[in-house]
Amino acid sequence: MSKILVIDDDKKILELVYEVLMREGYDVETKEYIENINIAEFEKFDLILLDIMMPVFDGFEILKKIKCIISCPVIFLSAKSSEDAKVKGLMEGADDYITKPFSIKELVARIKVALRRNTNIKEDKVEVDGLVFDLNTNSIALDNKTIILTKNEFRICKILVQNQGQTFSKDMLYDFLYDLDTDTQLRTITEYIYSIRKKFKRFEKDPIKTVWGIGYRWCID
DSSP: OOEEEEEOSOHHHHHHHHHHHHHTTOEEEEESOOSSOOGGGTTTOSEEEEESSOSSSOHHHHHHHHTTTOOSOEEEEESOOSHHHHHHHHHTTOSEEEESSOOHHHHHHHHHHHHHHHHHHOOSEEEETTEEEETTTTEEEETTEEEOOOHHHHHHHHHHHHTTTOOBOHHHHHHHHSOTTOOOOTHHHHHHHHHHHHHHHTTTOOOEEEETTTEEEEOOO
8 A cells, every 4th residue: 555645735635635545545644734854754655745835844845855865756736837837846856746726537647657657666675886775674785794774874875875976964964864853963973974884894895985074975986
């Protein structure tokens, strides 16, 4: 059963979409808005329906924040029907764009297409630089030996691997891992990086490079 998250500040739309998708056999969770963007809360879904105009964080801000780490399709729901709005939505990284008011049949059809397409391309295991990332068990294997990482260590590796060539500052990594309201200190990122490097060193690998004054990036020589 696919799990779908619907985010929209219009309660009537939330109720309608919830009832329709539940009848279609989906596991549905709804939110009127996102107060804190916690990546962990988005990782458990197979598809996200996302309104654009919302309080606190709009759809573009949410998508920009989560797209680097989640692999599920994101479909924008918006009252903006102009071609420019649709192009912007797709260029920002959305997999589809549905304008309001929408047909229930069209909504369900587009969701089914997005889920089917994602199932066809989704890989449970990804090999990068001789390392096999198991996205189901959050583990990394090298020469049939498992590198044991904590949940956050794996997520840091996953973020860096999925964005090879991009340098992430400590602040960016911190924002990916934690809520705005957390009491966790920024220095924990440095501690995670040190721990990851220590674990990889046993296999004579050094995948995380420091870009002095900027942050970290993934690179195995």
